[in-house]
Amino acid sequence: MKVLITGVNGFIGSHIYNGLKDKHDIIGISRSKNSEICNQYISCDLTDKNSLEEIIKNNKDIDVIVHCAALAHNKGNDLSFDRFQQVNFGVTKDLVDLSNKYLNLNKFIFLSTISVYGEKMDKSIYTEGDECYPSSPYAVAKKKSEKYMQDNCKSSYYILRLAPVYSDEFKLNIKRRTEMKGLNYRVGKGDNKLSLCNVNNIVIAVKGIISNKATKNEIYNISDKSIYSFSDMLEMNKVSKIKVVVPKILIGILYKINKIAIKKQFIDENSIKLVSDNIYSSEKNM
Numbered sequence: 646m647k648v649l650i651t652g653v654n655g656f657i658g659s660h661i662y663n664g665l666k667d668k669h670d671i672i673g674i675s676r677s678k679n680s681e682i683c684n685q686y687i688s689c690d691l692t693d694k695n696s697l698e699e700i701i702k703n704n705k706d707i708d709v710i711v712h713c714a715a716l717a718h719n720k721g722n723d724l725s726f727d728r729f730q731q732v733n734f735g736v737t738k739d740l741v742d743l744s745n746k747y748l749n750l751n752k753f754i755f756l757s758t759i760s761v762y763g764e765k766m767d768k769s770i771y772t773e774g775d776e777c778y779p780s781s782p783y784a785v786a787k788k789k790s791e792k793y794m795q796d797n798c799k800s801s802y803y804i805l806r807l808a809p810v811y812s813d814e815f816k817l818n819i820k821r822r823t824e825m826k827g828l829n830y831r832v833g834k835g836d837n838k839l840s841l842c843n844v845n846n847i848v849i850a851v852k853g854i855i856s857n858k859a860t861k862n863e864i865y866n867i868s869d870k871s872i873y874s875f876s877d878m879l880e881m882n883k884v885s886k887i888k889v890v891v892p893k894i895l896i897g898i899l900y901k902i903n904k905i906a907i908k909k910q911f912i913d914e915n916s917i918k919l920v921s922d923n924i925y926s927s928e929k930n931m
């Protein structure tokens with residue numbers, strides 16, 4: 646199969662590349678000039694639709710697209726709503742439109758996020774059929790991409806809603822929940838529960854989809870079978886002997902003050918993430 650991986654130099658794209666490279670012919674795109682891993686690499690800012698169109702026109706034999714490129718991890722200097730729309734929605738839309746126009750595409754795999762469900766204090770388990778209430782610009786753009794794909798993609802599509810992803814080497818999502826200024830911290834007893842996703846499980850899912858083991862035109866939560874407590878995450882990221890314990894009630898008060906007075910989406914979203922259970926079931930059969 647000829648597979649196009651966008652965001653091939655990124656954390657997840659590079660793992661998918663390594664998992665597929667022995668059996669498939671892979672073209673990789675990212676923004677950076679060079680790729681240390683991908684032989685058939687094209688450097689392209691995907692927001693430049695003309696350049697993307699040239700790439701697609703010149704590779705009409707692409708069978709599968711794995712679309713990983715996005716602004717993730719609050720990266721980049723321009724974090725405006727418009728920038729998330731441009732990169733995280735606009736590029737997905739262009740890729741769908743261009744693949745409809747030029748390719749006889751077999752499968753379009755889109756890396757979405759569990760953030761599309763939105764954060765809720767009083768809800769702890771999220772499954773694919775649940776209503777979505779995305780709040781951050783990142784999540785809004787991802788949800789809009791999902792909808793565009795469902796309404797317009799002519800090939801089979803597969804939407805993967807990833808729980809926060811980690812590997813043995815890359816634990817940013819765990820670090821952010823357990824470490825601040827070089828010190829480990831814990832909220833309350835550390836017993837709140839969370840789904841995480843080992844990057845290898847994404848590679849397994851993508852391989853399964855490419856080898857026709859998944860039902861097409863579906864959305865799938867992708868997460869580890871295990872559910873983790875914040876104390877488990879502290880074990881995965883021990884950086885200091887001292888553990889700062891932040892009382893849950895303090896975060897609860899901040900959450901309430903924010904609702905009434907400060908009204909910052911960042912505080913709302915992240916206080917919910919720290920004091921509630923967030924389980925993204927991956928039990929749906931592929």
Ligand SMILES: NC(=O)C1=CN([C@@H]2O[C@H](COP(=O)(O)OP(=O)(O)OC[C@H]3O[C@@H](n4cnc5c(N)ncnc54)[C@H](OP(=O)(O)O)[C@@H]3O)[C@@H](O)[C@H]2O)C=CC1
Pocket residue numbers: 651652653654655656657658674675676677678689690691692712713714715716717718720732756757758759806807808809810811818
């Ligand atoms: N990591 C996680 O926990 C989660 C990730 N996801 C999703 O998975 C996908 C991959 O995430 P991850 O690998 O962690 O993120 P990274 O930031 O590591 O990788 C993102 C990739 O996208 C590329 N990219 C970004 N903007 C552009 C652009 N304008 N043109 C071309 N390439 C661009 C980057 O290129 P370059 O490096 O050259 O700048 C990079 O290769 C994203 O869609 C993300 O939303 C979803 C849920 C959780």
Ligand SMILES: C[C@H]1O[C@H](OP(=O)(O)OP(=O)(O)OC[C@H]2O[C@@H](n3cnc4c(=O)[nH]c(N)nc43)[C@H](O)[C@@H]2O)[C@@H](O)[C@@H](O)C1=O
Pocket residue numbers: 717718719757758759760807808809810818821822824825915916918919
């Ligand atoms: C599924 C989802 O997974 C990942 O997102 P996330 O881990 O859920 O979200 P986050 O990184 O915004 O927040 C996680 C926690 O971390 C703290 N927090 C936030 N921002 C800073 C921050 O800038 N610094 C520090 N120290 N802590 C922070 C905050 O306490 C919060 O509770 C993404 O890769 C995303 O791509 C994705 O889709």
